[in-house]
Amino acid sequence: MKSDSRASLRASLRASGLALAAAALSACALNPAYVRLRVEMSAAGAVRADAYREIVMAGFCIAEAPDGIDLDRELSSFLEAEFKTRTRTPISLRRLAPDDEALLEKEEFWAAAAEGTEGTLFLTGKARFSQELRKALLERDAGRGEDPFVGDKEWKERRSYTLEATVMLIEGATGRPVFEKPYKETASYSNLSQPAAFALFDILQRLKIKLFSDVLGAERLEERYLLNK
Amino acid sequence: MKSRLVVPALALSLALGASCAGPKRMSQVRFGVWAAEHDLWEEAVFRWGRALEADPDSPAARNNLAVAYERLGRPEDARREYERALKIAPDHPQIKANFERFKRDAEADREKSGEKKEPEGKTK
Numbered sequence: 001m002k003s004d005s006r007a008s009l010r011a012s013l014r015a016s017g018l019a020l021a022a023a024a025l026s027a028c029a030l031n032p033a034y035v036r037l038r039v040e041m042s043a044a045g046a047v048r049a050d051a052y053r054e055i056v057m058a059g060f061c062i063a064e065a066p067d068g069i070d071l072d073r074e075l076s077s078f079l080e081a082e083f084k085t086r087t088r089t090p091i092s093l094r095r096l097a098p099d100d101e102a103l104l105e106k107e108e109f110w111a112a113a114a115e116g117t118e119g120t121l122f123l124t125g126k127a128r129f130s131q132e133l134r135k136a137l138l139e140r141d142a143g144r145g146e147d148p149f150v151g152d153k154e155w156k157e158r159r160s161y162t163l164e165a166t167v168m169l170i171e172g173a174t175g176r177p178v179f180e181k182p183y184k185e186t187a188s189y190s191n192l193s194q195p196a197a198f199a200l201f202d203i204l205q206r207l208k209i210k211l212f213s214d215v216l217g218a219e220r221l222e223e224r225y226l227l228n229k
Numbered sequence: 230m231k232s233r234l235v236v237p238a239l240a241l242s243l244a245l246g247a248s249c250a251g252p253k254r255m256s257q258v259r260f261g262v263w264a265a266e267h268d269l270w271e272e273a274v275f276r277w278g279r280a281l282e283a284d285p286d287s288p289a290a291r292n293n294l295a296v297a298y299e300r301l302g303r304p305e306d307a308r309r310e311y312e313r314a315l316k317i318a319p320d321h322p323q324i325k326a327n328f329e330r331f332k333r334d335a336e337a338d339r340e341k342s343g344e345k346k347e348p349e350g351k352t353k
Contacts, residue, residue, distance in 0.1 A: 042302045044338040225323035227289035
């Protein structure tokens with residue numbers, strides 16, 4: 001009877017030893033030397049908007065726009081709304097951009113426009129919004145039951161709209177640009193009567209992604225190692 | 230039979246409990262990693278700062294702090310911590326990999342901010 005209980009005790013001790021070893025191994029596996037982590041890093045933008053007291057939407061110098069589109073007003077109000085959602089800096093709309101492109105480069109003009117107040121950032125630039133009809137000889141889709149190897153060709157037309165905009169951010173204190181970059185976006189439609197206003201809205205959605213990533217920076221997903229010991 | 234299983238089961242649960250214990254049982258470095266994994270970067274910085282108070286030559290704490298500074302948009306601090314970590318452990322593969330990636334990103338950011346001085350397609 002006694003030897004039975006000793007044997008059972010020994011067996012249970014052996015089992016607990018094995019269990020401890022297994023637990024220690026699993027503990028080691030749970031605590032590796034490092035972990036690989038995907039981290040959202042903030043990529044720097046060209047401008048720190050919060051360093052300015054005010055951002056003034058000063059309008060754009062317009063070279064060309066389809067009839068019925070006030071491109072300056074559309075661009076300025078769109079960018080004003082977008083800046084308001086992305087920064088806490090107050091935004092105001094004050095049309096200063098002249099029709100003469102050369103004035104965009106004049107430091108004294110912008111310094112004077114700031115009226116000696118510190119911390120003003122002007123958003124301005126030049127823009128052109130053009131449209132054209134493009135024709136292409138394309139193969140007609142074979143209908144059901146038709147011979148797929150006999151391809152008919154036909155002329156197809158598409159209406160294309162292109163926005164070319166150079167966006168400038170000018171520091172009021174110095175009158176010098178702190179950011180300047182040209183953007184070009186095109187949208188094409190098979191619907192030839194697509195309104196220009198609709199196309200402009202489409203294009204601005206694409207432009208804003210690039211512009212705000214350049215100006216204010218963006219988050220990017222990066223991989224880094226964190227060490228446990 | 231049942232009593233025979235009680236002791237191993239108890240030992241197993243104790244050992245697992247110890248290994249899976251929450252952050253209370255962890256070192257400051259490990260606690261910081263746990264916080265970072267849960268996106269609590271300020272807490273992670275605090276923990277790794279505490280770890281460095283105890284051991285200023287901990288490459289792990291310095292490396293992790295550098296990553297946290299990168300995450301929090303403090304690149305100068307991140308660079309300083311990476312350089313200190315590599316001074317302590319110059320051949321550490323993970324720290325070297327992190328620092329290489331940091332430098333690559335910093336270079337990309339520098340090129341981007343260069344647009345301010347030399348706008349594309351234009352010479353001033």
